[in-house]
Amino acid sequence: MDVPVIFERSRPGRRGVRFDAHHDVPDVRLEDVLPSHLIRSTPLGLPEVAENDVVRHYTELSTLNYGVDTGFYPLGSCTMKYNPKINDWAASLPGFADVHPLQPDSTVQGLLKVLHALEEGLKEISGMDAVSLQPAAGAHGELTGILMIKAYLKDRGENRTTILVPDSAHGTNPATAAMAGFQVKVVPSNDRGGVDVAALRSLVDANTAGLMLTNPNTLGLFEEDIVEIADIVHQAGGLLYYDGANANAIMGRVRPGDMGFDVVHLNLHKTFSTPHGGGGPGSGPVGVKKALEPYLPYPRLMSGDDGLHWDYNRGKSIGKVRSFFGNVGVLVRAYAYLRSHGAEGLKAVSETAVLNANYLRQQLSDAYHTPYQRTVKHEFVLSLTPQKNRGARALDVAKRIIDYGFYPPTVYFPLVVEEALMVEPTETESKETLDRFVEAMQAINREIDESPELLHEAPHQTVVRRFDEATAARHPILTWTQLQQEG
């Protein structure tokens, strides 16, 4: 069964709503009010459909969605955990949802108090001295952070040109450094999956502006040498940037500020409970140590005699990085999440996330190869090279998992592991769910030998089957007009 696109439901002249001519509104000839070159002469090209066509079309499409509200979503590196509905309730309260960003500060004191309290909470969790809630996503937080490091070094009269990034890093790290105008140097991993400290020592020099690090890293492994790593970079005169994408593993247990990091971003849409995966909205607040506070984006939230207000008068600030004050709905959700858990609750979150990942890794280790024999944090990476040699690639296994009712894990990342399959169960899944996933993965491993074509042609149970990803990337057809001309 293929789902038609809305254009295929179009019939000439069909309408959702028809309007009678309004006799109290005078007729206007477009030619009298607009220059002729601004008047469209070609058909509009929009689908002509009835209201129920539209409702049924999109309702049907919505039933094909798979999300954390439908089932297990172990997409490594993405922290796809269940987001309690009470946080949505809080964010939708009229005092938060029905206000305008240009309202006078005095009329939104309640909202500003929540944002201020969230800043305080994130400072405490990250071990930083000041926080800006403005960046709208993780990579946005990275860019904000690296631009602050650049401004800070420039003010000290230092023209450092290089940012160091481990070879296991998220792709956004080198991309951020390059966007900010730095050269990227790659630090190799050692055989335990961590930063090769000797290699790092030989890579730092007077040009080193900083090191970007995720801890735990993308292999789910805690950087055991973090204190030494921080010393090496600091002694060379560089700063440490903490990519908080994996904060779900350490929240309440260890703080980036105490590990020696100078700048941090946190992904509120991952760790602090906002649904994500469809492209947003996200939120990536940045925290900094005291020396970098002057460079935070403006406006900053300050308290004075009249309560809280936005302060735009920040001389050394790198400037605004987003319109208004960030994605406020996500910020309110994050605050509700913090308060509903409390300090002990947040510790339990990261402990359970780590427990679930290690349980799953252990249960899967008979059938699948784990390249690093270490206890992991919140996620782990399998190498499916043995499966590939038996006839099924990581991609085939991932596609087959869909038939068992799960969202597939991340594949082919991080790049340092061949045929990588990266699993992050999160803390919100029960042992029963994890056990069902293990059974599915074991069954799939048997299918590789018994009926490999089941994997090569998977998924079988979905509306659309295996995509031809190579042709889609080489010759993408992105619009209805293009489909009619080329499809």
Place this chain on the structure above:
Amino acid sequence: MQFPENLKYTSDHEWIGPDGRIGVTEYAQDALGDVVFVELPEVGAEVQSGDAVGVIESVKSVSDLYSPASGRVARVNDQLKEKPELINQDPYGEGWIFELEDAVPGDVMSSADYQKQVEGD
């Protein structure tokens, strides 16, 4: 997997021929998966061995292309713009990527040594 003996190889999985022609190895194309886009170096550019001179994008990843030698870019394989899949289909033939004039190879190894590296991986 085939690693022709008349070519030299780098640890980053590029090959270079005696005529200065350069591409990626059978092992590289297999590891990359279906190649969907190739960013070629500019003809006339002076490159040093080890420089990132282009980009290979596959359905799995985006990887830098490193020059195995120093020299001047004499020719690039324009066919790859329309048919990047040539890298998968014929990595040592029609899937060549660029050609250097007066090529001075950097850190390269023989077919036998490269095979050992790949099998050790």
